[in-house]
Structures are given as structure tokens and as C-alpha cells.
Amino acid sequence: MFSPEGPTLRELAVQALSSVERGYDLLAPKFDHTPFRTSDAVLDAVAADLARTGSFDAGLDLCCGTGAGTGVLARVCRRRVVGVDFSAGMLAVARGRPTGAGPRAEYVRADARALPFGPVFDLVVSFGAFGHFLPRELPGLFAQVHSVLRPGGCFAFPVVAPPRSSSPVFWMLLGFDAVMRVRNALWRPPFVMYYRAFRLGQVRRELERAGFLVELHALPEFGRRRDGSPRVRTVVARRPGPPAGPPRAG
Secondary structure (H helix, E strand, O other), rough: EEEEEOOOHHHHHHHOOOOOOHHHHHHHHHHHHHOOOOOOOHHHHHHHHHHHHHHHEEEEEEEOOOOOOOHHHHHHHEEEEEEEEEEEHHHHHHOOOOOOOOOEEEEEOOOEEEEEEOOOOEEEOOOHHHHHOOHHHHHHHHHHHHEEEEEEEEEEEEEEOOOOOOOHHHHHHHHHHHHHHHHHHHHHOOOOOOOOOOOOHHHHHHHHHOOEEEEEEEHHOOOOOOOOEEEEEEEEEEOOOOOOOOOOOO
8 A cells, every 4th residue: 555655554553643733744754655645646637627617816725735736726726826734744745845837835834624814715625634524523614615715716625436335445444434433432632534424415515504506526537337426526616606806916
């Protein structure tokens, strides 16, 4: 699962027995060499879908980690790109990452559940971070995203179809979640990371309760399952209202 440049088993054990913030501070230098980082294939497919979806001036990468998703914003946003994360270690790595030909990224240390911004973004994205939020936290998280979007702005993120119960991956993820629940029952501080807690049906309902209009875009690059459903989708949740347009100078 890990390249030779990735973390050792001992390093992963130390991370797992830390808080989420401290664990990711420790993992940050080697994070891009783990399967926890969103793959370039998914990042590229979401960027292509967003380019078809609309035109964006300012974008926010929510829980940006080492900044892989911030590069997606740099491709589709014209004026401003911001990454926000609560791990100082992850942000230190992100600040050393080039964002390509688009706007240079700014990085802000903050908790996604208390964002330090007004409604100044046209697009918010997030990649691979939702396992760190318990289901009861989603309403507050989505309300925060809604509050930082301009009218007409979008909140977008990929969702992979869950594995079937006959798949070894299903049992691996089920086992991982069970181990994490036992760990958190016995050890403090907790390390919140559950792969099976973020379910599309519930997520869509909570987005709509937060005031979003929700669309699901199939990503054709990943094909379809035997039942015809997409393997990977982009969830595009739009804050109602006409786009506010670019901010005025001064």
C-alpha cells in the first residue's frame, strides 16, 4: 500500500495513537506517498468536471492537507486560491508545492467547523477529508461552507461508490472502522477516521437542509458498475442565487 518513501509501520502506529491534528503533523512529510492522498486520476477528473460546470474567480480547498486539491482550484479559478487546514505540518508541505500556471495559493490554518471567512468564494472543494467528521458534525460543517460561498457558488467533492459486501475491500474498510471505534473507546485523545460513515444519501439530505441545491455528476473516466451506476461522482452543491460577480476594486 505504501511506496518506499512512505511512513513505516511504527510511524503509522504513533500517528494512530495521537490526536487527528498531531497525527497529521507527524505524517505530513510522507503523506503524498500514502494511499490516503487523493489520486491524480480523481483530481484530474474533478478538475475537468468543474471546468464544464462553471466559471470561478475565487476558490477554497477545505481541509487541504498537503495541497494536492489546491492545484485543482488553480486550474479552474482565475483570481484567488486558498487552502485551509488545521494541521501546521500539512500546511508547511502545501506551501512548498507549486500550483501550476494559475493563481498562487494562500494557506490558512483554521478549523473547517469555524471558518474565518465571509461569503467571498465562488467554489469550495474538498478531497478525502470527510472521514474525519462524525455524522452529527455534518450540519455544522455544511453550514460553514454555505456561509463562505457567494450566491450561486458551488461546493464540490468526489464520492466513490461503496464496495459491495462480496468485495474484500468492503471487509477491509469495515474492519478498519471497527478497529478505530475500539481504539477511540480505549484511548484518548480520539483519532476520528471512519471510511464508512460518509454515506451519499445522508450527505445529500444534510446539504439540502443547509440550503444547497444538489447535483450529482458522473465522472466518465471511471466507468460504471454492473448495475449501471457510476463508480465515481462529483457532488456539486450550489448556494442558490445569481452569481454576485467579481468583487470591486478598493
